[in-house]
Amino acid sequence: MTETASRPTLEAVAARAGVSRATVSRVVNGGDGVREPLVERVRRAVEELGYVPNQAARSLVTKRHDAVAVVIAEPETRVFADPFFALQLRGISKELTAHDNQLVLLLTEGRDDHARVARYLAGGHVDGALVFSLHLDDPLPGLIQGAGVPTVFGGRPGWSDGTRDVVYVDSDNRGGAREAVRLLAGLGRTRIAHITGPLDQTSAADRLDGYREVMGENDPRLVVESDFTPGGAERAMRELLDRCPDLDAVFAANDLAASGALRVLRERGRRVPEDVAVVGFDDMLPVAEQSDPPLTTVRQDIEEMGRIMARLLLRRLDRRVADEAPGGVVLPTTLVRRASA
Amino acid sequence: MTETASRPTLEAVAARAGVSRATVSRVVNGGDGVREPLVERVRRAVEELGYVPNQAARSLVTKRHDAVAVVIAEPETRVFADPFFALQLRGISKELTAHDNQLVLLLTEGRDDHARVARYLAGGHVDGALVFSLHLDDPLPGLIQGAGVPTVFGGRPGWSDGTRDVVYVDSDNRGGAREAVRLLAGLGRTRIAHITGPLDQTSAADRLDGYREVMGENDPRLVVESDFTPGGAERAMRELLDRCPDLDAVFAANDLAASGALRVLRERGRRVPEDVAVVGFDDMLPVAEQSDPPLTTVRQDIEEMGRIMARLLLRRLDRRVADEAPGGVVLPTTLVRRASA
Numbered sequence: 001m002t003e004t005a006s007r008p009t010l011e012a013v014a015a016r017a018g019v020s021r022a023t024v025s026r027v028v029n030g031g032d033g034v035r036e037p038l039v040e041r042v043r044r045a046v047e048e049l050g051y052v053p054n055q056a057a058r059s060l061v062t063k064r065h066d067a068v069a070v071v072i073a074e075p076e077t078r079v080f081a082d083p084f085f086a087l088q089l090r091g092i093s094k095e096l097t098a099h100d101n102q103l104v105l106l107l108t109e110g111r112d113d114h115a116r117v118a119r120y121l122a123g124g125h126v127d128g129a130l131v132f133s134l135h136l137d138d139p140l141p142g143l144i145q146g147a148g149v150p151t152v153f154g155g156r157p158g159w160s161d162g163t164r165d166v167v168y169v170d171s172d173n174r175g176g177a178r179e180a181v182r183l184l185a186g187l188g189r190t191r192i193a194h195i196t197g198p199l200d201q202t203s204a205a206d207r208l209d210g211y212r213e214v215m216g217e218n219d220p221r222l223v224v225e226s227d228f229t230p231g232g233a234e235r236a237m238r239e240l241l242d243r244c245p246d247l248d249a250v251f252a253a254n255d256l257a258a259s260g261a262l263r264v265l266r267e268r269g270r271r272v273p274e275d276v277a278v279v280g281f282d283d284m285l286p287v288a289e290q291s292d293p294p295l296t297t298v299r300q301d302i303e304e305m306g307r308i309m310a311r312l313l314l315r316r317l318d319r320r321v322a323d324e325a326p327g328g329v330v331l332p333t334t335l336v337r338r339a340s341a
Numbered sequence: 342m343t344e345t346a347s348r349p350t351l352e353a354v355a356a357r358a359g360v361s362r363a364t365v366s367r368v369v370n371g372g373d374g375v376r377e378p379l380v381e382r383v384r385r386a387v388e389e390l391g392y393v394p395n396q397a398a399r400s401l402v403t404k405r406h407d408a409v410a411v412v413i414a415e416p417e418t419r420v421f422a423d424p425f426f427a428l429q430l431r432g433i434s435k436e437l438t439a440h441d442n443q444l445v446l447l448l449t450e451g452r453d454d455h456a457r458v459a460r461y462l463a464g465g466h467v468d469g470a471l472v473f474s475l476h477l478d479d480p481l482p483g484l485i486q487g488a489g490v491p492t493v494f495g496g497r498p499g500w501s502d503g504t505r506d507v508v509y510v511d512s513d514n515r516g517g518a519r520e521a522v523r524l525l526a527g528l529g530r531t532r533i534a535h536i537t538g539p540l541d542q543t544s545a546a547d548r549l550d551g552y553r554e555v556m557g558e559n560d561p562r563l564v565v566e567s568d569f570t571p572g573g574a575e576r577a578m579r580e581l582l583d584r585c586p587d588l589d590a591v592f593a594a595n596d597l598a599a600s601g602a603l604r605v606l607r608e609r610g611r612r613v614p615e616d617v618a619v620v621g622f623d624d625m626l627p628v629a630e631q632s633d634p635p636l637t638t639v640r641q642d643i644e645e646m647g648r649i650m651a652r653l654l655l656r657r658l659d660r661r662v663a664d665e666a667p668g669g670v671v672l673p674t675t676l677v678r679r680a681s682a
Binding site for chain 1: 390406407417418424431434435443445447450454458461466484487
């Protein structure tokens, strides 16, 4: 293993290059005013010695770590199983990298680890945080508030007054759900079921609200709470078919859930869309295109959500303003028609 | 957004609980010698105020951040597309969490970002680093050496003398490959092709060496370099069939590559295993079990590799020894027989 003692110093670089410490410092920190041959000599010495500038010292001047934490309030197994997170991280990673900020993903085994995440955030290791997939009874938002790092949330926070104090980026979950259910109703379907996401998340709760706004007072047995996973949706679909064998449409709260529903419908001999029309949410590729039949779904631009979250946070950090108007950026959704409805 | 000014202090907690600062400090840092009713009062005050202990101050005493960086020397798109990384991270996450250490995953868009990763490592934000999927010409190992953080590598480092200076965890890639090729030869196959991984990684180079040890001097057209991805393996398989239409077996350097090879063999009308027997490497589930036909493969315990990497690093950090004998831990592989060979 490498030892701290072996770490080359600024002095060693200066000695090797035959220049002053100040010159090395100017070159390393990208400063101007150093003649090109000297710059070249310093660069060569830096390379030969494997010198890495002391970030801590640099931070004292810039007050920045050029690092942003990402916290996904789900166990790491879920983070790697659901392509939604990979897409959101892709947008975040591209945006942070374009501004030479390090993406620091803090992984956990579950909610018990959130206090440790908050300690890390409070420890002065990052300039800000992007937090998503919050659940309503999660202590994380309070802990983050305590940690005092500028934060942008992915998805509207669910706590009371949450939207007043924070900056967040969300999709129009309610509007998208309304459009999905209106499409099914427009096709003449009357027994439209809904497989929800976890209702302690605003994205799932808002989609259920959109469904109810169109359906009005309908049979409560047509709604089953689930968890955004294919396995959870399979159980929900079986329960729906047992309760209401005559259902003629399903609105699933995301595409992974729709794919689980399709499997159970096939297993029970229902034709899609002839017997039961199915609509998902996300337009998650390749799931939505390669399911059998391909999914009609509500498209949200997940990568763009990540990009906008990162952009809002970086803007806040760059300005070093004491405050920015809190509130939400809500992105529109679009209906994508394929064979399932 | 949350402001630093709003962060509750140790003093505020002490005032709310009606105890001294010292008492709060002892409770927060898990120290003994505080009576249970007082502990309870402090805990309640901590919770009510959303107090988060100041990690920086705590670090001054313990000299630890209780955080370990994980660096995967691949673009984040690859990290989320290859289940190998998710499995290795699962082992690491379980082990770090069991020791209340935060997993800090540093994601990048590619090699251009490695200098920034090294700056973060050098910045005093983590106690050590776990680094894997290194490529031979990657500047990262040198940069990490310069950053001076204790490091354990996943996979034998490829640079000269690399095995002398570092601690690493690896699988017996050469032995596993020998076993795979011996199985195929034992089945009477004589035109055994090999789709390699990227040969600037020791795992891929070692598997090729194992193949060559069994095959001796054979037709060089039977070996095609690829990149551990299904798409890359599809191209390699097409090239192999064009070059050597009479090949009767394929050893693919990992299961994802084997799945790509199976697709092309089916497309070209070859029956597996009757016309062409196929063996993979990893025993990656569900890929290996759900491929058509299911894959005979060389099993390596990827999650356990991650766990052992984390364990070696934590042991080093806990002992605070100046040095530990460098060297490698090499885990055995086992052949798993399924229908493809």
